[in-house]
Amino acid sequence: MRKETIVENLNAVGERIVTCCNNCDRNPAEITLLAVSKTRPAQDLRFAYEAGQRHFGENYLQEALEKQDALSDLDIHWHFIGPLQSNKSRAVAERFQWIHTVDRLKIAQRLSSQRPKDLAPLNICLQVNIDGEQSKSGIAVQNLVAMAREVVKLPRLRLRGLMAIPAVRQNVQAQKEPFAELASLLQSLRQEFPEQTMDTLSMGMSGDMEAAIACGATIVRIGTDIFGTRNYSA
Numbered sequence: 362m363r364k365e366t367i368v369e370n371l372n373a374v375g376e377r378i379v380t381c382c383n384n385c386d387r388n389p390a391e392i393t394l395l396a397v398s399k400t401r402p403a404q405d406l407r408f409a410y411e412a413g414q415r416h417f418g419e420n421y422l423q424e425a426l427e428k429q430d431a432l433s434d435l436d437i438h439w440h441f442i443g444p445l446q447s448n449k450s451r452a453v454a455e456r457f458q459w460i461h462t463v464d465r466l467k468i469a470q471r472l473s474s475q476r477p478k479d480l481a482p483l484n485i486c487l488q489v490n491i492d493g494e495q496s497k498s499g500i501a502v503q504n505l506v507a508m509a510r511e512v513v514k515l516p517r518l519r520l521r522g523l524m525a526i527p528a529v530r531q532n533v534q535a536q537k538e539p540f541a542e543l544a545s546l547l548q549s550l551r552q553e554f555p556e557q558t559m560d561t562l563s564m565g566m567s568g569d570m571e572a573a574i575a576c577g578a579t580i581v582r583i584g585t586d587i588f589g590t591r592n593y594s595a
């Protein structure tokens with residue numbers, strides 16, 4: 362993709378975040394824009410980095426590791442946001458600062474034991490299956506507190522908050538429902554674990570970012586609106 366286009370898109374998304382914050386009385390500084398770069402060549406990430414973007418989200422481990430190697434001269438904060446098989450947890454523990462998609466205790470335990478001692482604890486979000494969809498990953502709402510109780514015991518992880526990918530809804534009002542529910546789940550976790558710094562709601566993508574910010578998102582995960590439509594067959 363042309364660098365100019367990526368820069369324009371980043372600026373446009375940044376302006377949308379500011380407008381949206383003004384409308385709902387929030388400070389734009391509370392919101393981290395995560396550029397979701399799956400399927401994009403390393404060069405596109407480099408262009409975005411040169412425009413000031415620092416946080417990048419990747420879904421596919423092998424692809425992510427290749428881009429990390431190609432961009433090792435840059436000070437990027439890498440977030441893993443895809444489904445993770447437990448036999449691949451080591452690379453995430455060793456080479457990412459964040460993972461948003463922890464939904465099984467076994468994965469959390471492996472990530473904690475594999476996190477190198479010379480790195481800060483791995484930042485994690487628990488992924489919640491907020492709409493209770495059969496086929497979707499994520500922890501069922503009724504199991505969330507029990508899972509959090511175990512995860513906070515793991516020494517090499519830092520539980521930062523919750524992540525969700527709600528089912529598609531047709532308008533902003535409807536989009537707000539699952540986001541508001543996720544925000545209230547985080548609120549109850551904070552009461553139960555006051556000693557943890559649970560400051561993160563990872564929610565909102567290109568199609569529902571405004572609703573997510575209105576409901577308290579602190580990380581919005583934006584792919585299409587920065588890098589254009591993905592072409593998976595390419």
Ligand SMILES: *Cc1c(COP(=O)(O)O)cnc(C)c1O
Nearest residue numbers: 397442566567568582583584585
């Ligand atoms: C692909 C992806 C995104 C970005 O989606 P867009 O609609 O392209 O903004 C965000 N979060 C997750 C978990 C994704 O897999």
